[in-house]
Amino acid sequence: MDIVPTILDLLLVVFLIFMNGFFVAGEFCCVKMRSSRLETLMAEGSSRAKYAKQLTDHLDSSLSVTQLGITLASLGLGWVGEPAVAQLILPLTRGVGLPDDVGHTVALAVAFTLITSMHIVLGELTPKSMAIANVEHIMLAIAFPMVLFGRVMKPFVWVLNSIANGISRHLGYEVTGENEDAHTEEEIRLLMKESYRQGLINSTEADFVDKVFSFTELNAREIMVPRTDMICLYLDDTPAERIRTILEEQQTRYPVCYEDKDHIIGFIHVKDLLLPLMRGERLNLRRYIRKALVVPESMDGSVLLQTMQSQGSQLAIVVDEYGGTAGMVTVEDIVEQIVGDIRDEFDEERESLEWRGEDLGSIDAKLLLEEVDDLLGIRIEDEDVDSIGGWLYDRLGEAPRVGHMAAHDGALFFVEEVDGVRITRVLVLLPHTETELEEAPAAHKEE
Numbered sequence: 001m002d003i004v005p006t007i008l009d010l011l012l013v014v015f016l017i018f019m020n021g022f023f024v025a026g027e028f029c030c031v032k033m034r035s036s037r038l039e040t041l042m043a044e045g046s047s048r049a050k051y052a053k054q055l056t057d058h059l060d061s062s063l064s065v066t067q068l069g070i071t072l073a074s075l076g077l078g079w080v081g082e083p084a085v086a087q088l089i090l091p092l093t094r095g096v097g098l099p100d101d102v103g104h105t106v107a108l109a110v111a112f113t114l115i116t117s118m119h120i121v122l123g124e125l126t127p128k129s130m131a132i133a134n135v136e137h138i139m140l141a142i143a144f145p146m147v148l149f150g151r152v153m154k155p156f157v158w159v160l161n162s163i164a165n166g167i168s169r170h171l172g173y174e175v176t177g178e179n180e181d182a183h184t185e186e187e188i189r190l191l192m193k194e195s196y197r198q199g200l201i202n203s204t205e206a207d208f209v210d211k212v213f214s215f216t217e218l219n220a221r222e223i224m225v226p227r228t229d230m231i232c233l234y235l236d237d238t239p240a241e242r243i244r245t246i247l248e249e250q251q252t253r254y255p256v257c258y259e260d261k262d263h264i265i266g267f268i269h270v271k272d273l274l275l276p277l278m279r280g281e282r283l284n285l286r287r288y289i290r291k292a293l294v295v296p297e298s299m300d301g302s303v304l305l306q307t308m309q310s311q312g313s314q315l316a317i318v319v320d321e322y323g324g325t326a327g328m329v330t331v332e333d334i335v336e337q338i339v340g341d342i343r344d345e346f347d348e349e350r351e352s353l354e355w356r357g358e359d360l361g362s363i364d365a366k367l368l369l370e371e372v373d374d375l376l377g378i379r380i381e382d383e384d385v386d387s388i389g390g391w392l393y394d395r396l397g398e399a400p401r402v403g404h405m406a407a408h409d410g411a412l413f414f415v416e417e418v419d420g421v422r423i424t425r426v427l428v429l430l431p432h433t434e435t436e437l438e439e440a441p442a443a444h445k446e447e
Helices: 003-032 035-043 047-057 059-095 100-133 135-152 154-170 185-197 203-215 239-249 270-279 301-311 331-339 369-376 388-396 434-446
Strands: 253-258 260-269 293-296 315-319 325-330 353-355 360-364 405-408 411-419 422-429
Touching (some): 003 047, 003 059, 003 100, 003 135, 035 047, 047 059, 047 135, 059 100, 059 154, 100 135, 135 154, 203 331, 239 253, 260 270, 293 301, 301 315, 301 331, 325 331, 360 369, 369 388, 388 411
Parallel strands (some): 293 315
Antiparallel strands (some): 253 260, 315 325, 353 360, 360 422, 405 411, 411 422
């Protein structure tokens, strides 16, 4: 056996395993490296980040380059590595007295096992783990050689990609471009949940993103303060009555009505009334009325926010399909859909959900059905109503009284508080045993 060629072959085996690992690491780094982080590094003056950004910006081509490199290294390893290792093992088989044909077969089998093991462990698994564990460091280290190799092999990559894309189209599969790998809303939600689970973001950040997506699915009717809860000033009120309303309600803006809430002629800002009141002047309400923005109840929440921003309006009157007043919405109402309740010094301290026991909770009747699902895990679908109070009213079929009850999926919903014929608070008894799930509908019938 000539020792020099064998040593050269073994050195080539080591080199090919290294190259295989190089391209495997490059493949994982290209996929996992965040472009935003590379942009930050580029802004800090990192030249290596510029090469890395080239790879991530042309991901399809970069992955083709890594696949070509892995394939060439693997083929070379099988072509050179197995014979070289077999030549080292063959003298051992002869030493134990095996015939040449049997010894040759054994040597090739052992060589194949060794080369395959080194290929998988050193050329695949180890670089993959290293790339995942330290993607930024490795990406910056391999970026320039990867870009250089890609430029040299660009004609071959283009030909191979063209053939592969042609075959894919022939088989009926659409070939996507490099910039068509954007995430859907659901994928972003899952990414945020996984990032929170791994401690990369806090619960507040995850909740904000989730609420932003949920906000885009809301319309003005689901955000507004309903007509029955609107506090208005009336033209036929006496000055004393208006001042008493302002002092009791502690709001900044009030819709101004003529006769009833279907005839809103604008709104007033309390600060406009301060100076004339301080001077002891007679309060002429019409003089201070501002024009109110009027929007349909079907307007999307995101469009509503943009409209209020563009017109500099803090308050909008929401009308139904017949032109009647359905409610009103403020910028604070919109912001609360994303950041949660914003309480000031004049708000009553009443939580949307108050636990009265392990399975008993009191909820605000204005909560949307989707919010009830989020808080209590009870899914209620009804296209005709939005709030839990409206749903319970609809199920009762009569003027609600405290103690009236309806059931849904084993949960019991009780009227806890009412204001006239309007439900203001709902008591919910959650199911927790199989027996309760079966008995709840019966309890409803008895009621």
